[in-house]
Amino acid sequence: MTDAPMTDHPPTPARPADAPHPAPHPAADPAADTLTLPPVQPVPRYGTGAGGGALAALETRDVSAWFGSRKVLERVSLAMPAGEVTALIGPSGCGKSTYLRILNRMHEMVRGAALAGEVLLDGEDVYHLDRRPAEVRRRIGMVFQRPNPFPAMSVQDNVASGLKLAGIKVSKEERRHLVETSLRRAGLWDEVATRLHTPGGALSGGQQQRLCIARSLAVSPDILLMDEPCSALDPTSTRRVEETIAELRGRLTIVIVTHNMQQAQRVSQTCAFFLATHDTPGRIVEAGPTEQVFGSPRDRRTSDYVNGRFG
Numbered sequence: 001m002t003d004a005p006m007t008d009h010p011p012t013p014a015r016p017a018d019a020p021h022p023a024p025h026p027a028a029d030p031a032a033d034t035l036t037l038p039p040v041q042p043v044p045r046y047g048t049g050a051g052g053g054a055l056a057a058l059e060t061r062d063v064s065a066w067f068g069s070r071k072v073l074e075r076v077s078l079a080m081p082a083g084e085v086t087a088l089i090g091p092s093g094c095g096k097s098t099y100l101r102i103l104n105r106m107h108e109m110v111r112g113a114a115l116a117g118e119v120l121l122d123g124e125d126v127y128h129l130d131r132r133p134a135e136v137r138r139r140i141g142m143v144f145q146r147p148n149p150f151p152a153m154s155v156q157d158n159v160a161s162g163l164k165l166a167g168i169k170v171s172k173e174e175r176r177h178l179v180e181t182s183l184r185r186a187g188l189w190d191e192v193a194t195r196l197h198t199p200g201g202a203l204s205g206g207q208q209q210r211l212c213i214a215r216s217l218a219v220s221p222d223i224l225l226m227d228e229p230c231s232a233l234d235p236t237s238t239r240r241v242e243e244t245i246a247e248l249r250g251r252l253t254i255v256i257v258t259h260n261m262q263q264a265q266r267v268s269q270t271c272a273f274f275l276a277t278h279d280t281p282g283r284i285v286e287a288g289p290t291e292q293v294f295g296s297p298r299d300r301r302t303s304d305y306v307n308g309r310f311g
Helices: 096-103 133-139 155-165 172-185 205-217 235-248 261-267 290-295 300-306
Strands: 058-067 070-080 085-089 113-121 140-143 223-227 253-257 270-277 280-289
Touching (some): 070 096, 070 113, 070 270, 085 261, 096 140, 096 223, 096 253, 133 140, 140 205, 155 172, 172 205, 172 235, 205 235, 235 253, 235 261, 261 290, 270 300, 290 300
Parallel strands (some): 070 280, 085 270, 140 223
Antiparallel strands (some): 058 070, 058 113, 270 280
16 A cells, blocks of 8 residues: 555535535534434344444545644445444554544544545444434444443443433333343443442442443443454453453444554454554555464565554
């Protein structure tokens, strides 16, 4: 892949059918994060989509992104297979986390941010004018780099808060069942079953991260995005989170940003290597099956990175 000079300008606010998507400041749409959904079933059906169909696939086509006049991503096209784990690797500052936030419309929450291209969830653009951001973020959940439970809120209320934030109303019995089911799927139930009324902030770092995973799972997403979920964890907690990812694989589609090359090889089936230079925005150098990217990369830069020769 040949790097081109960074001469493009950010898109203008006007958006015909095939034009870039400007990212409005949240205040521009006061109803953007309000969503009322029908009651969920007592046992959530993971990875079956909002309509109860097959596992959801995610794809981007020619996605570029800006912060103000600075272009940070250049024409990123990537297919993230349904029911599999896709790892995004590359040096710091190459746009991986920005790309992750574009996938569930968090990019547009930054003033001055803009993007072009398409983000397709089961073939439908999540940035279409008819799609509400809150609906997109319910179907495409996010787990952040550092655990962010509500520290004074109990374990069970932390999990149930995902329902409240998504505007999902359930009965007390459904709520209890969803809390238990989500904690089980996050691999945390056995450790907190007798501590459901304990503040979430009293849990260990690894437990807090799995609590955040459980909170995301409570709303039955199709996609789970994970931005370096183990970077602040010890090896034992990292192993537990990786075991949780392995358990979730096949039930929903996962996209994970990681700087740990061994972790990328352990947890993912597809891998994409991002790279940027001082004068060019981030782009994908190489993507494909994880075994191929690590075992027989086609690009020398990929080989150098995965073998620790830079980055």
